[in-house]
Amino acid sequence: xxxxxxxxxxxxxxxxxxxxxxxxxLTGFDQRxxxxxxxxxxxxxxxxxxxxxxxxxxxxLATEYAIYVLEERWPAAEPVIIKDPxxxxxxxxxxxxxxxxxxxxxxIKDSRSAYKYARHVIKDxxxxxEKYIMTDPFSAYLYAMYVLEERWEKAEPVIMxxxxxxxxxxxxxxxxxxxxxAEPVIMxDAYWWNEYTEEFPDARR
Numbered sequence: 028x029x030x031x032x033x034x035x036x037x038x039x040x041x042x043x044x045x046x047x048x049x050x051x052x053l054t055g056f057d058q059r060x061x062x063x064x065x066x067x068x069x070x071x072x073x074x075x076x077x078x079x080x081x082x083x084x085x086x087x088l089a090t091e092y093a094i095y096v097l098e099e100r101w102p103a104a105e106p107v108i109i110k111d112p113x114x115x116x117x118x119x120x121x122x123x124x125x126x127x128x129x130x131x132x133x134x135i136k137d138s139r140s141a142y143k144y145a146r147h148v149i150k151d152x153x154x155x156x157e158k159y160i161m162t163d164p165f166s167a168y169l170y171a172m173y174v175l176e177e178r179w180e181k182a183e184p185v186i187m188x189x190x191x192x193x194x195x196x197x198x199x200x201x202x203x204x205x206x207x208x209a210e211p212v213i214m215x216d217a218y219w220w221n222e223y224t225e226e227f228p229d230a231r232r
Contacts, residue, residue: 086111090118112137116144138163142170157182164189168196183208190216194223205230 082088082104089104100122101108108114108130115130126148127134134140135156142160145153152174153160161167161182168186171179178200179186187193187209194213197206205227214220224230 083107086114090114090122093118094121109133112140116140116148119144120147135159138166142166142174145170145174161185164192168192171196172199187212190219194219194226197223198226201227203227 079092082092083101084107086108089101089108093099093101093104093108105118108118109127110133112134115127116134119125119127119130119134120143131144134144135153136159138160141153141156145151145156145160146169157170160170161179162185164186167179167182168189171177171182171186172195183196186196187206190213193206193209197209205223207230210223210230213223
């Protein structure tokens with residue numbers, strides 16, 4: 028499963044307790060995964076005065092620290108955050124709340140991060156990133172759906188390679204007619220073929 032933003036149902040939780048020498052002494056150890064509370068506890072504890080330096084080594088943790096604890100930029104950690112596409116996109120969205128030009132050369136090459144950056148930070152098309160976004164069927168579908176808000180014909184040969192992306196794309200952009208070119212791939216997945224044929228009853232069987 029790819030990395031996604033925390034706070035969204037199904038988000039992968041991070042084990043911050045591994046950074047502490049006595050994690051069982053921390054609040055919430057028996058409910059590991061409550062990221063903001065754990066960060067606050069790690070920062071407050073006197074047992075680990077250098078915990079900030081440990082967090083700074085991990086781009087995702089550093090981004091969470093900036094968002095949930097500092098609630099502002101953390102310049103000292105930016106050289107680490109910037110090189111991780113997911114974290115850089117997330118940091119630009121939730122901390123900087125604007126484009127981060129210096130980070131774009133890293134973000135652009137990760138299809139999912141580039142899509143998220145275009146949608147949530149640029150809030151518009153990002154032509155320079157499209158050749159990277161279209162390497163992943165689901166990222167390409169999401170970019171067409173939420174950024175372009177129209178068919179992305181150039182990316183359709185890629186989108187149709189994934190049954191989930193193809194069905195969702197067809198429902199949005201091929202209403203009433205279906206997407207015959209994508210059906211050979213969709214029909215290989217029983218669940219999504221059923222979803223597709225319920226939406227498009229005339230699809231070949």
